[in-house]
Structure formats: structure tokens, C-alpha cells
Amino acid sequence: MSKHKPSSKKGPKVGSGGVRRRRLEGRGPTPKATDREYHPAYAKKKAKEAEEKRNEAIKIARAGGKLPAYLKLEPGHELIAGRNPVLEAVRAEIPLTRVFMVSGNVTDERVEEAARLAAAQGAPVLEVSRGHLDVMTENAAHQGIAIEVPPYDYESLDNVIESIAELETPGLILALDSVTDPHNLGAVLRSASAFNANAVLITERRSAGVTGTVWKVSAGAAARVPIARETNLVRSLQELKSNGYFVVGLAGEGDVMLDNLELADMPLVLVTGSEGKGLSRLVRDTCDQICSIPISGDMESLNAAVATGIALYEVDRVRRKGSR
Structure with missing residues (x-):
């Protein structure tokens, strides 16, 4: 009876497939090259981070060091x-x-x-x-x-309405519909102070608030002109209308030209739209009139702050003329 000789052929042992499967369990997806410590990309990433840190330290040191x-x-x-x-x-x-x-x-x-x-x-x-x-x-x-x-102390719209009601002249309020550029808000405040507006109305969201930039651009007008900040502009405009104000929106395709605005000497809210989209649909629908400023055909539109300043000047001019 011959004995069976073991095979010298190399290959996987019986059952080795299961062992290999167990070894691969739980490893998950292959990490990115920049997250593998042995990979050259990881070394490059760490070197870049160190360089950025050194540059920042140099920048701070040259500027006067870290702040006390x-x-x-x-x-x-x-x-x-x-x-x-x-x-x-x-x-x-x-x-x-x-x-x-x-x-x-x-x-x-x-x-x-x-x-x-x-x-x-x-x-x-x-x-x-x-x-x-x-x-x-x-x-x-x-x-x-x-x-x-310190942080700016905003007024409530109710307080603004009550304060204006005590004046002998009809109220004039500027409302900004999603004007997000603080430079525009600062310029609007400056025009409001120059042309006798009583207050500026902004919203809590999608609107620039009073920052250092606004203080700087307004040239102190942010301290002279009250700023009311409310949650919903449409609701605030409706409240103003219920208190006897007429709401006039500024837009290029208005139904009346600025120099023909018959509401100028009435309690008035002038609404300026955002820098890109202009007046929103709901705000436009809330307005009593849409007023446009005549400009050269070569110019498509005016900056929000510029348009507001021109409209304020015209309203103030009409009111001064009527008071003589």
C-alpha cells in the first residue's frame, strides 16, 4: 500500500478565504491621500499648514504682536x-x-x-x-x-410712530427692502439726516445692521436719525398705513415720476429695494404707488443709496416750498 505524498504546490490553505474576509471587516473606505500619514501628500499638507502658521505669526509680530x-x-x-x-x-x-x-x-x-x-x-x-x-x-x-x-440700540416702530405724531410736520420714514450693503445703509442715513427724514426702517434678516462701517459712512447720522428694526417689512408697512402713512416704492418702472409725486407733502414712507433685485413682490403689492426717477437712457438703474437720496431731496424740496 503506497503512501500519499503531500503536495509541494503552493496555494491557499483550506478555509483561508474566511480569514481574509474577517481581516477586511470594519476597515471602511480608503482614507484620502492627505489623511494617510505614510503618504507624501500628507507630508505636503502638514508642511503647508506649518508655513501658514509661521506666516500668520510673522504678520502678527510685524503688526505689533498679539493683543493684550x-x-x-x-x-x-x-x-x-x-x-x-x-x-x-x-x-x-x-x-x-x-x-x-x-x-x-x-x-x-x-x-x-x-x-x-x-x-x-x-x-x-x-x-x-x-x-x-x-x-x-x-x-x-x-x-x-x-x-x-457698543451695539446699536434700535428703536421699535411703535415708538417711532408715537414720536413723529408729536411733531407739527407730516412724518417721513425711509424703509429698506433687503438692502444688505452697510455702505448703502450708511449713505441712506446720511441723506436722511440731510433732508429731514424722521426715521429709517430695516428688517432683522436679509438687511444690513448698524456696524462700524455704517457709523463711518453715515458721518454721525446714525446717532441723529432713529433706526427701527422689525421682523417683517410688509407687516410694518401695513401698520404705518393704518396710522395714516402713504407708502411709495422706488423703482425704475414706476407709474408716476418723482417730480409728479402728489403724496410728497403727506405722511410718507419711501421704500427702496435691494441692490440687485429691487422691491420684492409682496412689498411692491403693499405700496400705494410706485415712483420712478427720470434718468438718462444710457444708465440702466441707480444705486439704492443714490436713488433714496434723490427721492428724499425732492420730497424735502416740495415740503419746504409748501411751507412758505
């Missing part, structure tokens, strides 16, 4: 920077908490006046390095001075 704790702003606070914006804001007696001045900058008359007026209002004046002020203003053109202002 006492120079950090309170949550929600904003900075207004630059000689003219700061002086205009302080002259308007806006609420402010601190003044930051670069050492040796008091030789400028505007800086000196701003610091003196702010100190008279009880705001502490702190001397800082130029590098620190660069960091605080994110390298804006601060010209050696900045002031810290």
Missing part, C-alpha cells in the same frame, strides 16, 4: 477708525466706551478735539502702539485713532 487682554473689544462692540469718522461720531455724541490713540498722535487738531470731546463724555482715552491698532482695525486706515462703540 485689556485691548480686546467686548462682544458685539465695533470700532470706528480714522480722524474724520471718529471726530464726526464724537461730535454727534454717539455712545462710546473707549478711545484708542497711537502715542504721539495728539499733534493733529482733529485727533486732539476727538479725544477731548470723548473724555468730556466720560470715555477713557488709551494710548496704544501703531502695531496694536493695526491689529485691532484689521489694518484699516485708522490714522492713529479709533473709538469703541
Whole structure:
């Protein structure tokens, strides 16, 4: 009886397939190359992160180093920077908490006046390095001075209506429909102050709020013109209409030209639409009239702030003429 010799042929042993399947269980999808420590792409990613960290450290060091704790702003606070914006804001007696001045900058008359007026209002004046002020203003053109202002205190629409009702002249309110550019809001406030508007109405969502940029562009008008902020613009316009106001929307395809607006001397709300889409459908439907500004055929439309300023000027002109 011959003996069976074991095969010298190499190959998988019986049952090895199950072992291999168990080894592969739970491994999941293959990680990205940048997440595998042994892969060259991972080393490149880590090197890039380290370089970015070094560059940021160099940037901070050149700008004056990390900010000391006492120079950090309170949550929600904003900075207004630059000689003219700061002086205009302080002259308007806006609420402010601190003044930051670069050492040796008091030789400028505007800086000196701003610091003196702010100190008279009880705001502490702190001397800082130029590098620190660069960091605080994110390298804006601060010209050696900045002031810290608390979050803006918005009015309610009811309070605005009550305040205007006590005046002898018909009310004039500006309403902004989804105007999101803070530069436009600041310019609108400036025009509102120049042409005797009583208040500006904005919404809580899809609308620019009062920031340091708005304070700067408004040239102090944000302290002189009340700003009401409500949840729903259509509902607010309906409330104004129930209080005797006429609502006029500004749009290029209006049914009446601005110089023929017969509602100018009535209690009035002028509504300006967003920078791109203009008046929304619901707001347009709420308006009593849609008014357009005659412009050259070469120009398709006007900037929201510019259109608002022109309309305000015309309404103010008509009212002044009627009061003579």
C-alpha cells in the first residue's frame, strides 16, 4: 500500500478565504491621500499648514504682536477708525466706551478735539502702539485713532410712530427692502439726516445692521436719525398705513415720476429695494404707488443709496416750498 505524498504546490490553505474576509471587516473606505500619514501628500499638507502658521505669526509680530487682554473689544462692540469718522461720531455724541490713540498722535487738531470731546463724555482715552491698532482695525486706515462703540440700540416702530405724531410736520420714514450693503445703509442715513427724514426702517434678516462701517459712512447720522428694526417689512408697512402713512416704492418702472409725486407733502414712507433685485413682490403689492426717477437712457438703474437720496431731496424740496 503506497503512501500519499503531500503536495509541494503552493496555494491557499483550506478555509483561508474566511480569514481574509474577517481581516477586511470594519476597515471602511480608503482614507484620502492627505489623511494617510505614510503618504507624501500628507507630508505636503502638514508642511503647508506649518508655513501658514509661521506666516500668520510673522504678520502678527510685524503688526505689533498679539493683543493684550485689556485691548480686546467686548462682544458685539465695533470700532470706528480714522480722524474724520471718529471726530464726526464724537461730535454727534454717539455712545462710546473707549478711545484708542497711537502715542504721539495728539499733534493733529482733529485727533486732539476727538479725544477731548470723548473724555468730556466720560470715555477713557488709551494710548496704544501703531502695531496694536493695526491689529485691532484689521489694518484699516485708522490714522492713529479709533473709538469703541457698543451695539446699536434700535428703536421699535411703535415708538417711532408715537414720536413723529408729536411733531407739527407730516412724518417721513425711509424703509429698506433687503438692502444688505452697510455702505448703502450708511449713505441712506446720511441723506436722511440731510433732508429731514424722521426715521429709517430695516428688517432683522436679509438687511444690513448698524456696524462700524455704517457709523463711518453715515458721518454721525446714525446717532441723529432713529433706526427701527422689525421682523417683517410688509407687516410694518401695513401698520404705518393704518396710522395714516402713504407708502411709495422706488423703482425704475414706476407709474408716476418723482417730480409728479402728489403724496410728497403727506405722511410718507419711501421704500427702496435691494441692490440687485429691487422691491420684492409682496412689498411692491403693499405700496400705494410706485415712483420712478427720470434718468438718462444710457444708465440702466441707480444705486439704492443714490436713488433714496434723490427721492428724499425732492420730497424735502416740495415740503419746504409748501411751507412758505
